[in-house]
Amino acid sequence: MIIVMAGGRSTRMGREKPVLKVGGKPMLLRVYGEAEKVGEAFVALSKNTPKTRELCLTEGIPFVETPGMGYVEDVGWLLQEFGPFVSISADLPFVKASDIGSIAKAFDGETSLTGILPLGRVPRDLKPVVYRNYAVVGLNTVGAGEEKFFELSNPLLALNVNTPEDLKLANEIARLVGR
Template identity: 30%
Template sequence: MAAIVLAGGRSRRMGSDKAALDWEGEPMLARVVRVVAQRCDPVLVVAGATSAAFRGIDDIRDRAAPGIDRSRVHWVTDEQEGAGPLGGLVAGLAKAAADGADLAFVCATDMPLIAPELIDELRLGLTDSTQAVIARDAQRDHPMAGIYRTDAGPVIADLVAGGERRMLGAVEALNTHRVGVSDPDWLVNVNAPEDLHRLRVTTG
C-alpha cells in the first residue's frame, strides 16, 4: 500500500505554508510522512511545482526529523492546476498505480495527530468490492483520511474532467465504506493559526 499526502493547498486561512509549520520540532509535512511511512511504501507527496510546499522543500528537508528514509518518499508535481485536492488525488493514484500499488492511504499534510493505527483500522474495512474506505467521526466523513483502490483513479479523473472539485464527489461516485475510528484526534486538521494554537494548548 502506497501513501498519498496531499500538500498542494494554498494555506490561505493559515497565512503561511502548512507543510512547513513546526510541530514538536519538525515540519508538519515531515511528521505526517514519517508516520504514514510506518505502514506505506512508497510515500507520495502531491504538490504542484508552484505550490508553497514544493518551493519550500529544501527547508523542509533540512529540518526533517531523523527516521525518514528519503528514498521511499517521492514528489508528484503533475496535478491538474486548479483542480483542488481531487486533482491531487488523481495524480497520486496514477503514480501509485504506476509504482505497482493496489491501494493507497490518502491524507492531508495538516493532520499533526495522525497515527499509523488509523491506517490499520481503515484497512480492516476493506472488502473485495470496496473502492474506498474513509474515516468518519461523530460529525462528518473524512475523505482525506481514507484508503482508495488505485484502479478507481480513472473514475475520479472523469469527475475532475467534468468539473467536480469536492473530495466528497469521489466518495459519492465510488463504492465507499465508512469506518468510525477509535480515536477522532487522528483526524484533526489545522486550517488557521487559531486551530494550531488550540491544538498545541490541548495536547501540551
C-alpha cells in the same frame, strides 16, 4: 501505497501548512513519519508548496509533483498515475500509524473509504467538517469503485489544522499529550 497530500494553497492559513510546526516539529514530518511505519509512503506536493518541496529534499522524503489544480483533481491524477492508495492530509498532526494501518487493512483496492469519527468522540473545542452526524477526517483510501465510510477511533483526527487558531490549539494539545 500511502500518499501524504501536501500540495494545497493553504488559503485559510495564509502560509504553507505542511512546514508549520506542531510540538516543535513540522506537520509534514509528523505525518510522514507515521505513514512510513505502515508501508511505502511518499508526499504529493505542487507548485503551491515550494517550502514543502524544500523540506522533502532536505529530509530525503520521496515526493511527486501534482498539477496543483485542486484537491479533487490532484487525487484523480494520483489515482491515474499510481493506482489505488491510502491518502493522508499533511495537516493531521495527531494521526498515528495505527490509524493508517487500520484503514489500509480495510482497503480492498477498489472501494474508496472516507475516514470518519462519531461526533461523540470529537473533543468539544474542535470544529470538524460534519456530514450525517460524523466528523469527516483527512485519512482516506482512494480507489476507482464505490465510496463508503470507515469509522476511526482516534479523537484527535478531528483536528485538521486549517487556520492559525487550529495551529494554536494543536500546539496546546501537543504540549498536553507530549507529542
